Every structure is written in structure tokens, then in C-alpha cells.
Amino acid sequence: MKKEEKNELKELFLVKRGIEKKSFDTISKEINVSKQTLINWNEEMKDKLSLIEGEEKEKSIEKFRQILDKRLEGIFALYEKVENEISVRSLEDIPYKTLFDIKIQLEGIINKNTSFIYQTGESRIDLEDIGRQVNIKVNNTLYID
Numbered sequence: 001m002k003k004e005e006k007n008e009l010k011e012l013f014l015v016k017r018g019i020e021k022k023s024f025d026t027i028s029k030e031i032n033v034s035k036q037t038l039i040n041w042n043e044e045m046k047d048k049l050s051l052i053e054g055e056e057k058e059k060s061i062e063k064f065r066q067i068l069d070k071r072l073e074g075i076f077a078l079y080e081k082v083e084n085e086i087s088v089r090s091l092e093d094i095p096y097k098t099l100f101d102i103k104i105q106l107e108g109i110i111n112k113n114t115s116f117i118y119q120t121g122e123s124r125i126d127l128e129d130i131g132r133q134v135n136i137k138v139n140n141t142l143y144i145d
Contacts, residue, residue, distance in 0.1 A: 009033055013041050018052030072113055079106040 012031055016022045017038075024042075028035045042049065086099050 010041055010045065013038060014045060014048060014052060017042065018049045019056055072110075075106060075109055075113075079103070079110065082106060 009031055013027060013033070016027045016030065017024075022030075024035045024038045027033070027038055082099055082102050086096070086103060089096055089099065
């Protein structure tokens with residue numbers, strides 16, 4: 001096997017093993033290289049494989065965070081609609097309690113999924129010290145009961 005061809009096969013191995021997560025047996029059949037050679041390459045290129053796996057893991061985590069952000073945005077939007085509907089209803093237009101119960105449930109979901117950190121840059125402060133900068137942190141997990 002020529003060196004150039006061998007390098008191409010190694011690169012293909014990196015993709016199939018590191019990104020596609022295929023087994024040695026599957027890769028062996030697909031690129032027509034012995035399983036033992038693949039095991040040797042795996043050992044030889046373990047640092048590259050670890051880097052690729054780490055990058056793929058980061059991509060998956062970021063994709064998951066984006067999904068969670070979209071879901072939470074949807075919950076916020078629904079919360080605002082319910083709150084708006086409650087504000088325009090008169091007390092005679094029951095089922096006010098039903099809308100109010102939904103509002104409470106949504107508040108619970110929002111509270112579980114957000115945490116607020118109030119800080120001045122040097123130390124944390126409480127809500128009473130509103131005149132200073134407020135930072136809001138949203139958790140990376142969406143909890144829905």
C-alpha cells in the first residue's frame with residue numbers, strides 16, 4: 001500500500017471511528033483494511049480520536065442547549081399569552097381559576113429552569129439593591145413536571 005493511500009485510509013478511519021462511531025468490524029468491511037490494522041491505527045491516533053470525540057461531544061451539547069433554549073422560549077411565550085388573557089378577563093368570566101392555575105404551573109416551570117444571580121462585580125446582592133447591575137443565568141436543563 002502506498003503511503004498516500006495509507007494516509008487517506010487513516011483519515012477515513014478517523015471519520016468512521018471518531019465521528020460516525022462505527023465498530024472496527026464495520027470499518028474493516030467498509031474500507032477493506034484488517035481489523036488488527038484498525039486497532040493499531042486506533043492506538044497510534046488515540047490523541048486525534050480523543051480530540052474528534054471531544055469536538056463531537058461539544059457539538060451535541062450545544063445542539064441540546066439550543067433545543068432547550070427553544071423549548072424554554074416557547075414556555076415563556078405561552079406564559080405571556082396566559083398572563084395577557086388573565087389581564088383582559090373580568091372576574092365574571094370564569095374559568096378564571098383555570099387560567100390562574102395554568103399561570104401558576106408555568107411559573108413553576110420557569111422558576112425550576114432559571115436561577116437569578118445578582119451581583120455588583122464584587123459581591124452578590126439581593127433584590128432590594130436593584131439600582132445595580134443584574135445578571136440572569138438560565139440553567140441548561142429544562143424541567144417540566
